């Protein structure tokens with residue numbers, strides 16, 4: 001087996017332009033490392049992506065995030081000051097068919113302005129201001145190859161990229177497994193050990209405002225639900241920067257329900273989740289009509305259990321980070337990417353000394 005000399009960090013490939021990959025890319029680029037970020041999607045964001053329709057923009061992944069970690073809190077303070085994020089929701093409810101009750105959240109939560117994906121777009125633009133850094137979109141990485149010069153990445157079209165002295169994988173573990181399995185038994189085992197849950201996220205754009213819910217006020221912004229199918233509803237037009245768009249709901253399903261309905265048709269899922277929401281109003285209440293609806297399936301939405309590993313890396317030049325080995329939260333993913341970048345820099349400095 002050939003040996004990769006990865007002691008000196010100069011050129012890193014990152015697979016995944018979600019918040020973990022972009023946080024990792026930014027810190028590495030700031031320290032003078034050449035970084036190329038690959039993503040199979042047409043834009044950065046991953047599970048912080050926003051669906052953009054003619055009528056409305058709807059967050060279909062993360063809805064609002066916390067900032068408990070001190071380093072992430074500092075980053076969020078900068079983003080707040082520049083208007084990239086804002087506090088949201090201010091008014092949230094706990095809802096069931098028996099009525100709606102105001103929910104007092106002990107944590108401040110934030111969202112991107114004017115959409116959640118503005119944060120990852122900002123991070124992508126930031127790291128590309130450094131020389132020798134690239135964001136390569138619409139590129140699905142399907143295999144890794146090792147040579148004495150470093151790692152080569154191969155995409156679905158058969159193109160090859162590299163050599164890189166480190167490859168950082170930020171994809172959910174089932175998508176990282178085929179890449180690491182030929183090279184690193186320990187990382188492959190870690191991927192196999194992290195079970196992932198699915199989540200359906202539906203949307204509905206309405207032709208008028210919703211009436212006040214039973215027992216609640218009409219200015220509610222987000223509701224957590226006690227319902228077997230539906231767990232959370234967000235009103236996107238109440239998010240800062242989207243006040244001009246019509247009533248536009250994100251309807252997130254429960255994980256158990258999503259696993260059971262994994263192979264359902266998206267439009268059938270959209271109907272089921274809308275029906276679950278409509279049932280929270282008395283049958284006599286007229287609701288506005290839907291002018292656009294659908295559903296997106298997150299096959300790998302979140303790990304089934306929380307763990308405390310922020311990142312993994314091997315001496316051969318492979319690393320993994322993201323929310324997969326810790327808690328499924330925006331802030332955990334950011335912390336994971338940032339701390340992995342710092343660990344790789346520290347390792348490189350140590351090896352040079």
Ligand SMILES: Cc1cc2nc3c(=O)[nH]c(=O)nc-3n(C[C@H](O)[C@H](O)[C@H](O)COP(=O)(O)OP(=O)(O)OC[C@H]3O[C@@H](n4cnc5c(N)ncnc54)[C@H](O)[C@@H]3O)c2cc1C
Pocket residue numbers: 015016017018019020021038039040041044045046047048060061062063064065066139140141142170171172175199201252298300301302321322323324327328329330331333
């Ligand atoms: C429905 C839903 C609701 C959520 N709600 C919240 C919330 O309210 N608050 C909160 O804090 N967190 C929430 N989360 C969790 C949060 O979104 C994630 O923890 C976080 O966005 C994960 O970021 P990441 O960078 O680790 O992974 P991702 O964002 O998944 O990024 C991984 C990237 O890898 C790319 N990729 C995968 N395979 C390949 C390949 N072979 N080649 C190239 N690219 C590839 C993907 O396209 C993706 O962009 C939610 C998640 C979901 C799904």
